[in-house]
Amino acid sequence: MSSPWFERDPASLRALEHTLRARYPTLHVFLENGTCHVRGTIAVVENDRYQLDIELPDDYPDSLPLVWETGGRIPQELDRHVLPIGALCLGVPLRLGIALKGRFDIESILEIPVRNFLIGNSLVERGEDWPHGDRAHGVAGILEEFDELIGTDDKMRVSRFLLDVLQGKIRGHWPCPCGSGLVLRKCHREGWETIRKAPRWLLHHSLDAIMKDLERRTKKARAG
Amino acid sequence: MNENDYLKELLASQALGEDSDEWKALDEKAAEIEGIVRAAYPGSDIHFTHGGSRAKGTMIREDYDLDEVCYFQNDDAAPGDTLEEIYENLAALLGESYQVRRKRSPLRLIDKKGRDVHVDFVPGRYVDQSSWDVFIHQNDGDKERLKTNIVLHVDYVHESGCTDVIMLAKLWKTRNGIAIKTFPLELLVIEALKNDNTGNLDDRFRRVLGAFADAIDELSIEDPANPTGNDLSHALPDSLRRTLSKIAADTLKTADDYGWEHVFGKLQTTKASFPHVQVLRNAAAAAPVRTAPWNEEE
Numbered sequence: 001m002s003s004p005w006f007e008r009d010p011a012s013l014r015a016l017e018h019t020l021r022a023r024y025p026t027l028h029v030f031l032e033n034g035t036c037h038v039r040g041t042i043a044v045v046e047n048d049r050y051q052l053d054i055e056l057p058d059d060y061p062d063s064l065p066l067v068w069e070t071g072g073r074i075p076q077e078l079d080r081h082v083l084p085i086g087a088l089c090l091g092v093p094l095r096l097g098i099a100l101k102g103r104f105d106i107e108s109i110l111e112i113p114v115r116n117f118l119i120g121n122s123l124v125e126r127g128e129d130w131p132h133g134d135r136a137h138g139v140a141g142i143l144e145e146f147d148e149l150i151g152t153d154d155k156m157r158v159s160r161f162l163l164d165v166l167q168g169k170i171r172g173h174w175p176c177p178c179g180s181g182l183v184l185r186k187c188h189r190e191g192w193e194t195i196r197k198a199p200r201w202l203l204h205h206s207l208d209a210i211m212k213d214l215e216r217r218t219k220k221a222r223a224g
Numbered sequence: 225m226n227e228n229d230y231l232k233e234l235l236a237s238q239a240l241g242e243d244s245d246e247w248k249a250l251d252e253k254a255a256e257i258e259g260i261v262r263a264a265y266p267g268s269d270i271h272f273t274h275g276g277s278r279a280k281g282t283m284i285r286e287d288y289d290l291d292e293v294c295y296f297q298n299d300d301a302a303p304g305d306t307l308e309e310i311y312e313n314l315a316a317l318l319g320e321s322y323q324v325r326r327k328r329s330p331l332r333l334i335d336k337k338g339r340d341v342h343v344d345f346v347p348g349r350y351v352d353q354s355s356w357d358v359f360i361h362q363n364d365g366d367k368e369r370l371k372t373n374i375v376l377h378v379d380y381v382h383e384s385g386c387t388d389v390i391m392l393a394k395l396w397k398t399r400n401g402i403a404i405k406t407f408p409l410e411l412l413v414i415e416a417l418k419n420d421n422t423g424n425l426d427d428r429f430r431r432v433l434g435a436f437a438d439a440i441d442e443l444s445i446e447d448p449a450n451p452t453g454n455d456l457s458h459a460l461p462d463s464l465r466r467t468l469s470k471i472a473a474d475t476l477k478t479a480d481d482y483g484w485e486h487v488f489g490k491l492q493t494t495k496a497s498f499p500h501v502q503v504l505r506n507a508a509a510a511a512p513v514r515t516a517p518w519n520e521e522e
Contacts, residue, residue: 021478025487026399028474030467040471041401045507046492048499049286051401070401081517091515099513113515119508120517126501130517131508138522 004034005060012060019106027052036060038106039070044118054109061105063201064093067114074121078137081117090117092135092145097202098194139213142206149191151178155210162207165196228426230484230491235391235425237492238284246342250278250290253343257292257318257333264317268302271295271355275374276344277406280381282390285492287398287406289342291330293374295358298350307349307369311361314347329360329370346374357449365458373449377407380448384414385421389428396433399488400471408459411445412436412468426484436472440465 006013013029013036020027020038027040038054051071057063066087076082081089090096090113100108120130135141143153152158161177164170170192172185180187195203225233240246258272275291277283296303296310304310315324315331322341323334330344348360351371359369381390390413396402397409404412416435417428435443447454479487 017474021474021481025475025478025482026401028400028471030470039401041399043489045499045503048504049399078519078521081519083520089517089519092518096515099515112511112513116508116511116515117517119504119511122499123501123504123508126504128501128505131505132511132514133516135516135518137519140522141518 002058004036004058005056006031006036016106023107024110041071042110042114042118044115044122048122050118052114054106056106057104061103061108062199064090064096064104065109067109069118080121080124081134088114088117090114092142092206094142094195094198094202094206095145097198102199102202139209142209146206149195150188151176151180151191155214159207159210159214162195162203162210165192166200166203166207170196227479227484228424231392231425231429233491234395234484234488235284235388238286238391238395240283240285240288246285246288247278247283250288250342253333253341254290254292256321257343257345258294260317260321261294261314265296265302268300269297271350273374275346275378277394279378280390280410281387282381282394282406282410284391284394284398287394289344289406291344291346291374293346293348295355296347296349297355298352300349303347307359307361310347310349314345318345326363328364329362348372366455371450371453372447376449377447381410381414384410386414386417386428388425389413389417389432392425392429393432395488396475400475402464402467402471404464404468405459408445408456411448411456412443412460415443415445430476430479433472433476436468437476438469438473440469440472 002008006016016036016038017029020029024040024042027038027042030037030039036056038056039052041049041051043049050069050073053068053070055066055068057065066085067090068087074080074082074088076086078084083089091099096104096113099112116132120132120134123129123131135144139155143155143158146158146161147153150158150161157177157179161170170184172189173183176182176184176187178188184192254272254274261270261272271294273293273295275293276289278288278290294314304313311331315326318324318331318333321336323336323338325332325334327344330346333341333343333345335341346360348358351357351359356375357371357373359371362368362370381387384390390410393409393413394406397404413432416432420431421428423431445456445460446452447456475487
């Protein structure tokens with residue numbers, strides 16, 4: 001097994017500690033059992049502080065960290081976007097990858113999805129809606145993202161489109177997957193470009209989730 | 225403003241006076257709880273008093289509580305024969321009006337809507353007729369009962385000459401999410417300043433953090449009410465010592481590099497405990513990139 005990132009690259013660990021001191025003085029690095037955690041609190045606005053435990057992945061900063069709210073403030077419920085393991089579900093990974101341009105470094109994570117999530121939670125606590133909406137659970141939420149990007153939430157069309165993107169086959173004169181009848185470059189070109197530039201592992205993540213969902217539903221239909 | 229002046233201003237901004245909403249709310253809760261208990265045990269001679277940060281003079285806006293202490297006489301069997309019975313009977317009684325969370329000895333009271341009312345209710349029974357030391361029930365640990373004395377606890381902290389540093393240390397603990405209970409932290413601060421409590425607030429707070437960073441294992445704490453009888457090791461396990469040491473070292477380095485205002489932030493401009501909804505809405509609207517929460521599970 002390869003050594004964790006902070007052993008392979010001690011300079012990155014020092015940079016992380018420097019970033020925390022400079023920007024987040026109440027967050028601290030802890031190395032435990034070969035894993036790097038960032039723990040402490042951040043204020044999202046004056047008088048509104050959350051206690052966090054962020055587990056950085058082995059390939060930091062290339063993939064998403066796990067983020068726990070450890071102050072007991074956010075109910076451990078699916079509808080509050082908390083996973084069964086207690087970590088916060090900050091967003092659809094593909095959307096987060098696009099928002100963060102594929103780099104999940106601590107500043108980007110804290111300033112964009114974590115801050116958005118926590119400010120949203122503070123509003124939900126006061127009976128307000130999530131300020132930027134919230135995605136449906138599971139594959140439906142992934143498809144909502146594709147609906148925004150390429151104008152369709154149809155599983156077959158989205159999975160076909162993703163396969164073609166991953167294989168580098170799509171061309172601008174192809175029909176747009178939204179079904180408008182226009183060619184892609186004159187319809188959802190921006191969404192296509194955005195998806196094409198996203199990290200491949202995030203496209204695979206979306207595709208795998210959709211394919212598994214299709215298989216599950218097919219099996220269920222056959223059994224029923 | 226120099227470093228010491230900033231820390232003094234910071235403490236002033238955290239002060240909760242008798243006219244503060246938080247203080248008044250604690251008084252109302254204490255009276256309400258006392259009324260509930262007295263009504264349930266009309267024949268008992270119950271002694272109520274306050275402990276916690278308010279009694280010790282270490283109350284801060286971001287970390288305050290009231291220990292509402294309720295002691296029955298040594299020969300009073302009305303609330304229960306054993307300490308555990310007293311604890312459970314009082315938990316059941318208060319459970320009619322509050323959500324009750326059982327802690328090691330206290331009962332933490334949460335209102336029925338799930339809001340913390342910042343009150344720990346501590347039932348107990350006097351050891352003898354002198355009405356001085358008490359026994360309280362313990363849920364964990366080697367012993368089921370603990371002999372203690374809240375008056376000695378309060379006096380030990382209040383008369384330590386360290387209450388200003390303790391308040392700063394509490395704010396530091398809260399801001400950094402350190403899972404140490406208040407009483408062991410107070411004892412650690414007093415211990416760290418035991419041999420030298422001279423200098424201004426900046427000097428003394430740095431001395432405490434320096435002791436945490438460099439010599440945490442040399443700091444021992446004992447219960448001033450029962451130094452040999454009560455083992456406090458559970459309150460300061462090795463993992464917590466390492467955490468205190470690491471965060472203290474980080475904090476000192478950050479303070480050296482950037483100053484205390486960088487560590488603790490700008491002085492609070494509002495006395496409100498929670499931000500206004502509009503402040504949150506504005507913060508959400510100012511997000512550089514919008515993302516929406518999801519859930520992998522269906």
